[in-house]
Amino acid sequence: MILAPLRGVTVRAFRRAFADAIREAGFSEAFTPFVPAAEGCDPLKDRELRDTAGEPVALTPQFIGKSPSALARCLEKIKDAGFETADLNCGCSFPMVRKKGRGSGLLRTPDLLRRMLDAGCSAMGDGKFSIKTRLGVERPDELLALLPLIDTYPLRFIAVHARTAVQMYDGECDSRALAEIEKASKTPIVENGDLDWRDRKGMVGRSFIRSLGERDDIGELLGRYAEICAAELCGERLVVGRLKELLAYWKDLPRWRRVWPFAKRLNSLSELLLAVAPSRR
Numbered sequence: 340m341i342l343a344p345l346r347g348v349t350v351r352a353f354r355r356a357f358a359d360a361i362r363e364a365g366f367s368e369a370f371t372p373f374v375p376a377a378e379g380c381d382p383l384k385d386r387e388l389r390d391t392a393g394e395p396v397a398l399t400p401q402f403i404g405k406s407p408s409a410l411a412r413c414l415e416k417i418k419d420a421g422f423e424t425a426d427l428n429c430g431c432s433f434p435m436v437r438k439k440g441r442g443s444g445l446l447r448t449p450d451l452l453r454r455m456l457d458a459g460c461s462a463m464g465d466g467k468f469s470i471k472t473r474l475g476v477e478r479p480d481e482l483l484a485l486l487p488l489i490d491t492y493p494l495r496f497i498a499v500h501a502r503t504a505v506q507m508y509d510g511e512c513d514s515r516a517l518a519e520i521e522k523a524s525k526t527p528i529v530e531n532g533d534l535d536w537r538d539r540k541g542m543v544g545r546s547f548i549r550s551l552g553e554r555d556d557i558g559e560l561l562g563r564y565a566e567i568c569a570a571e572l573c574g575e576r577l578v579v580g581r582l583k584e585l586l587a588y589w590k591d592l593p594r595w596r597r598v599w600p601f602a603k604r605l606n607s608l609s610e611l612l613l614a615v616a617p618s619r620r
Contacts, residue, residue: 432507
């Protein structure tokens with residue numbers, strides 16, 4: 340089971356603060372939220388990769404970009420630093436990313452996708468490079484049509500979120516489309532999207548994050564998370580914002596329904612931590 344990359348949530352500070360919970364849940368690996376692979380970028384200066392001490396499980400850097408040469412340089416740097424695996428984000432569904440040809444936008448440019456796969460597999464080696472993607476941009480058969488191209492590369496696996504990019508996280512996952520991909524693909528498929536972390540399989544994110552809100556020790560864990568965030572972020576406002584991104588995953592849980600409407604309006608870290616303390620619920 341792989342911890343999915345959730346932008347602004349499963350960041351380094353989160354993985355450190357919730358390290359025991361991540362291991363206890365049965366994760367064996369975590370993907371970083373995407374790191375830019377662009378000209379002039381040094382991935383080892385990115386907070387996600389700059390210091391890997393305290394990582395609870397094996398860490399795979401995920402990159403986003405549309406420059407094969409920049410991707411190759413980034414991968415060579417992380418490989419020299421000791422990372423053994425890497426991933427290319429071919430699934431980010433946010434319109435601003437997709438319309439610029441990055442993330443799921445790569446599904447609309449097969450030649451560029453081919454050159455990105457060339458760069459990734461050449462830099463990392465056989466079975467060390469993967470892609471995370473969607474069923475397609477607008478239609479659930481777009482990835483299926485690209486499999487003859489993708490299967491020519493010695494990828495580690497293809498992680499497939501079983502929605503289209505335009506769906507974002509709305510609607511249900513398309514299990515039928517995913518089954519067609521699994522049947523047709525010569526490359527191993529790792530399922531992603533609406534999986535229950537208790538099944539201990541696939542790439543899981545949101546269900547695990549939601550489960551944390553039900554832990555008896557969540558007040559202590561949030562305090563630890565805030566402490567680590569404060570040490571790496573500039574300003575209390577950023578720390579409060581980081582905590583609120585996590586709290587938003589719990590707003591519909593019974594024990595958080597009364598807390599969230601109040602907590603989301605707070606701008607003071609001390610007041611926010613007091614509001615979410617177990618005694619307040």
